[in-house]
Every structure is written in C-alpha cells, then in structure tokens.
Ligand code: 0O2
C-alpha cells in the first residue's frame with residue numbers, strides 16, 4: 001500500500017523536469033543555428049494520483065507492479081509543426097545515450113478507432129537520487145499541432161461523457177480527426193516554402209532585437 005504518494009512520485013517529477021529541460025534544449029540548439037526546429041514546444045506532467053488509481057483499476061495493475069506496468073506516470077509531450085518533424089524527433093531520441101527506448105507505438109500510420117493520432121515512445125530514464133540511481137519509465141507522445149488540437153478537444157469531451165460518446169458525436173470526432181490529418185498533409189506539401197518564410201522572419205526578428213539592444217555609442221548613457 002503506497003502511503004506517501006508524494007514520496008513515490010518524487011523521482012517521476014524529477015524525470016519530467018529534467019526531460020523538459022533536455023527536450024527544450026534541443027529546440028534551442030536548432031534556433032541558435034538558424035535551422036528549422038522539429039520541436040515546436042514541449043510540455044510535461046506527472047499523472048495525478050486520482051488518474052493513477054483510476055487506471056490501476058481499469059488496467060488491473062497491482063500497486064506493487066505500478067513502477068513496471070504503468071508506463072505514463074511521467075509523461076512528456078512534444079509538439080511539432082509537420083508530420084515529417086515527428087519522425088525526425090523520433091530519430092533524435094533514438095540516438096540519445098541518456099534514454100533507453102523500450103517501446104514505440106505509431107498511432108500516426110495506425111490511428112486509433114477514436115481518430116487519435118500521435119507517436120508514442122516508452123523510455124527508461126535514470127534519475128540520480130541521494131539514495132542512488134533509479135531507472136523509471138516515462139512516455140513521450142510526439143504529435144503535430146493539429147493532432148494536439150484534436151486530442152485536447154477529444155480529451156475534454158471524453159471527460160464529460162466518460163468515454164461513452166453518442167454515436168453522432170463519435171462520428172463527428174472521427175471526421176474532425178481526418179480533417180486535422182488532411183490539414184497536416186496539406187501543410188507538408190508546402191513545408192519548404194513555410195520553413196523558408198519562417199527562417200526569414202526569425203532572422204528579421206533577431207536582427208531587430210539586436211538593433212534595439214545595441215546602445216547608441218554616439219550618445220552618453222543615462223546611467224553614467
Ligand atoms: P513560453 O515562453 O511560454 O514558451 P514549465 O515547466 O514551468 O516551463 P509548465 O507550467 O510545467 O511549464 O507547463 P507545461 O505544460 O509543461 O508547458 C507549458 C509550456 O508549453 C509553456 O512554455 C507554454 O508556452 C508552451 N505551450 C503551451 N501551449 C502552447 C502552444 O499552443 N504553442 C506554443 N508554441 N507553446 C505552447 P514555457 O517554456 O513555459 O515558455
């Protein structure tokens with residue numbers, strides 16, 4: 001019986017915090033080198049205790065098997081602009097020496113019956129505790145902004161209907177998921193043009209920031 005959930009979840013929180021920094025660092029590196037970043041933004045969370053308990057009942061997970069059998073207590077989400085970026089991110093993750101990939105689930109080419117699309121990766125990640133190293137499981141979901149929009153909406157509706165959608169709503173959601181995927185494919189078609197425009201735009205923005213931050217040396221500073 002887990003009596004102190006906060007204590008149990010501490011390494012998971014540490015893993016989420018560390019992985020957020022690392023994944024956001026990858027985006028920074030692309031930005032610094034003036035390249036398109038396959039990572040648009042990163043979020044992360046530790047599963048709330050109530051959701052853990054609910055999933056334990058739904059998936060018949062015993063408390064003493066929680067660490068091995070519940071893969072998403074630590075959850076990271078990577079949002080991308082284009083479907084191609086998702087596969088680039090997955091490749092980048094495969095090359096990292098600080099994580100071990102245990103499982104990959106491609107719900108992009110194999111959408112779930114609900115219409116849900118994302119690429120799921122289950123990893124093993126070592127956190128350094130004062131008591132020593134602890135390897136924990138974490139789930140990374142990689143998806144486009146359009147997939148994220150759909151999943152966020154569907155998740156809230158799911159909460160309202162407890163998974164028992166009226167047929168009409170369920171059909172509409174499936175159509176919406178296909179429309180979102182069509183949007184992703186349309187954007188992929190003009191990806192090069194979009195990226196070129198974004199590079200121009202970000203160079204212009206950083207130049208104007210530099211212009212503003214460089215003091216005019218011909219006038220004495222107010223602080224002198
Ligand atoms: P910025 O400058 O806002 O981009 P934390 O770990 O404290 O940074 P927190 O509160 O735990 O973040 O939240 P979470 O859910 O992990 O991540 C929130 C981050 O995702 C924030 O970035 C949001 O800006 C970013 N985000 C959320 N939705 C969107 C979106 O639709 N588009 C974009 N581009 N970013 C989004 P930061 O790092 O706090 O900084």
Ligand code: 0O2
Nearest residue numbers: 047051055059072105112114115116120150151152154155
């Ligand atoms: P949360 O934290 O509320 O998002 P299971 O959880 O039993 O359905 P399994 O096999 O453990 O499935 O893992 P799976 O299906 O690879 O991934 C589960 C997670 O993917 C879910 O977590 C959701 O985050 C997301 N997901 C999967 N299917 C759907 C879907 O149809 N709609 C939406 N919106 N998200 C989905 P949880 O447990 O729901 O937790």
